[in-house]
Amino acid sequence: MHVLVLGSRAPIAxxxxxxxxxxxxxxxxADSAWVPVAGGVGGVAGHVRLPAPRRQFGLxxxxxxxxxAARAIDVVIPVSEEVFWLTAAADAxxxxxxxxxxxxxxxxxxxxxxxxxxLAAQLGYGAExxxxxxxxxxxxxxxxxxSFVFKPVFxxxxxxxxxxxxxxxxARLRPSAAxxxxxxxxVAGRELCAYNVADRGRLxxxxxxxxxxxxxxxxxxxxxxxxxxxxxxxxxxxIAATGFTGQISFDVIDAGDxxxxxxxxxxxxxxxxxxxxxPDALAAALLGEAGPVGPTTFMPEPxxxxxxxxxxxxxxxxxxxxxxxxAGARDALAVAGVSPxxxxxxxxEMAVRALGAGLGLTxxxxxxxxWNGEEIA
Numbered sequence: 001m002h003v004l005v006l007g008s009r010a011p012i013a014x015x016x017x018x019x020x021x022x023x024x025x026x027x028x029x030a031d032s033a034w035v036p037v038a039g040g041v042g043g044v045a046g047h048v049r050l051p052a053p054r055r056q057f058g059l060x061x062x063x064x065x066x067x068x069a070a071r072a073i074d075v076v077i078p079v080s081e082e083v084f085w086l087t088a089a090a091d092a093x094x095x096x097x098x099x100x101x102x103x104x105x106x107x108x109x110x111x112x113x114x115x116x117x118x119l120a121a122q123l124g125y126g127a128e129x130x131x132x133x134x135x136x137x138x139x140x141x142x143x144x145x146x147s148f149v150f151k152p153v154f155x156x157x158x159x160x161x162x163x164x165x166x167x168x169x170x171a172r173l174r175p176s177a178a179x180x181x182x183x184x185x186x187v188a189g190r191e192l193c194a195y196n197v198a199d200r201g202r203l204x205x206x207x208x209x210x211x212x213x214x215x216x217x218x219x220x221x222x223x224x225x226x227x228x229x230x231x232x233x234x235x236x237x238x239i240a241a242t243g244f245t246g247q248i249s250f251d252v253i254d255a256g257d258x259x260x261x262x263x264x265x266x267x268x269x270x271x272x273x274x275x276x277x278x279p280d281a282l283a284a285a286l287l288g289e290a291g292p293v294g295p296t297t298f299m300p301e302p303x304x305x306x307x308x309x310x311x312x313x314x315x316x317x318x319x320x321x322x323x324x325x326x327a328g329a330r331d332a333l334a335v336a337g338v339s340p341x342x343x344x345x346x347x348x349e350m351a352v353r354a355l356g357a358g359l360g361l362t363x364x365x366x367x368x369x370x371w372n373g374e375e376i377a
Contacts, residue, residue, distance in 0.1 A: 001025045001287065002072050005038075006064075006086060007079030008047060009346065009365065011305060012272035013038035014336035016079060016286065019276050023283035028071055030064075032368055035345040042337050045071075052368035053085035057376060061089040068097045075100055077286055081156070083107060083246065083267045084371035100286065102245045102266065104376075110242065110266040112373060113153045114182045123237055125252075125261040128185040133175035142183050145170040153180040154372035156265075157219050157362050184262070189255040192226060195271020196235045196250075197285035201243040203236045205285035206297045207274045212325065213309055219362075221305040221312065222325060223332075225274055232297060234259050245288070247272075273332035274300040302329035307343050 005017050008029040014037065021027045021043040028045050029038055032052040039047045048067055053060040064086075068076065076099045078086045083101050090099040101107070109115045117130035132153065133139050142148060150162040150170065162169060164186050175181040190210070197205040208231050211220030231252060238261070239248065249269035253260045275282045277300040284290045304325070333343060354364035 001074040003027050003287075004068065004071070004073045004076045005029050005079060006050075006076055007031055007082040007268075007369070008036035008038040009033040010079045010268070011037050011333055011336075011338070012268050012270060013079045014041045014333065014338050015272045015276035016077065016268070016282075017041055017044050018336055019279040019282045020077075020286065022279050025283070025287075028067075028073070030067065032060075033346070033349060035342070035349045037333070037338060037343060037346045038336075039346075040338065040342045053082065053089075054368050054370060057085060057088070060085060061092050064089055065092045065094065069094045073097050075287060078246075079268050081267060081366060081369050081371055084111070085369070085376065088376040100246050100288065102242070106242050106244060107266045108373065110238075110244075110248070110264040111154070111371070113151060113155070113263060114180065116261075116264045117182060117184060119238070119241070120261040123241060123261075125234055125237075125259055127187055127260050127262070129183075130185070131183040133173075133181040133183055134177050135175060139170065139173055139175055139181075139183075142170070145183070147186055148183045149186050150181055150183050153182055154370075156366060156370065159363065187253045187255055187260045187262070189253040189260070192228060192231055192252045192254055192259075193220070193269070193271060194231055194235050194250045194252065195269050195275055196239065196248050197275075197282070197290075198239045198244045198246065198248060199285075199288040199290070200245055201240045203232075203239050204288070204290035205275060205278075205281055206232050206235055207271050207300060208232070209271060209274055213304075213312070220270060221308045222329065223270055223273055223303050224329075225300045225302060227297070227299055228254070230254075230259055234261060238264070247286075270305075270332075273303040273305075276336075277301060303332040303335070304329040305333060306331035307333070307340070307347075 003020050003025045008031040017027050026045050030048045030050050050063050051059040086099050087101045087104045114132040120126040146164050194208045208228050209223045209225050212224045213222035247268040249265040251263040350364050354361045
């Protein structure tokens with residue numbers, strides 16, 4: 001097959017492309033970034049730069065269709081929030097090109113943190129209380145903010161999240177219809193993450209991990225694999241309930257007596273760094289080709305993103321726990337063949353973008369591809 005992996009700025013794109021190429025497929029990568037992390041990965045047919053979908057959707061739609069026609073692309077696999085724009089552009093793709101995504105309606109229900117909280121409650125995995133905040137009056141109605149976590153309904157990397165904040169801090173929030181927030185009961189317990197690949201409501205591949213180190217309070221940069229039958233069952237239930245197709249990930253708290261589903265990312269996440277350790281199974285699942293014997297579940301080795309880990313915690317090597325962690329995991333990007341120079345080049349591009357737009361570095365990485373519930377036209 002000819003496969004296009006859309007979103008090569010993401011580190012996991014290197015693993016996705018590598019697995020697909022190893023399975024015998026001809027793989028192209030695409031992104032609007034000039035120096036994407038996965039752009040230099042070996043074994044692929046090439047890399048193409050596309051317009052930024054959030055800023056130039058019409059042009060993105062047209063160029064994507066042209067690219068698929070020119071390369072005779074059979075399947076397009078989105079990596080990150082490109083999934084929303086790809087779904088919206090799917091009707092323009094050539095007749096022989098398949099987008100491995102769910103409908104925008106399904107994606108929106110899972111991406112919207114308030115709507116997902118409602119779905120989690122329906123399936124028996126909800127937090128005790130979830131309140132969507134669209135006004136100052138909604139905010140004032142939260143009587144005990146110290147018992148809640150506050151987060152924007154549309155956000156990523158735990159940006160702007162407030163965990164059990166003081167009343168004074170909460171009073172500075174300005175929720176609105178244009179920028180809604182979710183107040184969710186704080187749940188104590190062990191945090192777990194799950195990465196899955198599904199096809200029409202059937203789980204094809206599943207890996208679970210514990211986020212051991214984080215970049216700030218957001219994305220994990222160290223992935224300790226775990227096995228949890230209850231977590232796999234949770235994933236199966238959400239996937240079946242939504243009829244989901246594609247990559248889907250969950251952030252969950254194991255509260256001891258039950259699992260609480262906090263958030264869903266209807267896209268790829270860092271669990272790919274673990275899933276790629278079964279490359280044939282990953283490639284088959286991504287293409288919807290897994291067999292009928294049940295989902296592939298296995299116990300991979302730990303992985304880390306060494307450069308972000310050292311940037312976040314340069315003193316890690318001075319601490320016993322840090323040295324043990326570094327010794328116990330391989331760098332996912334080194335395994336994928338992404339050079340330190342390519343990583344630094346990608347980081348430099350995002351730093352320039354951040355400075356030019358007056359954004360934080362993390363926000364700059366998604367500013368031109370993220371989707372926040374707006375109408376796509």
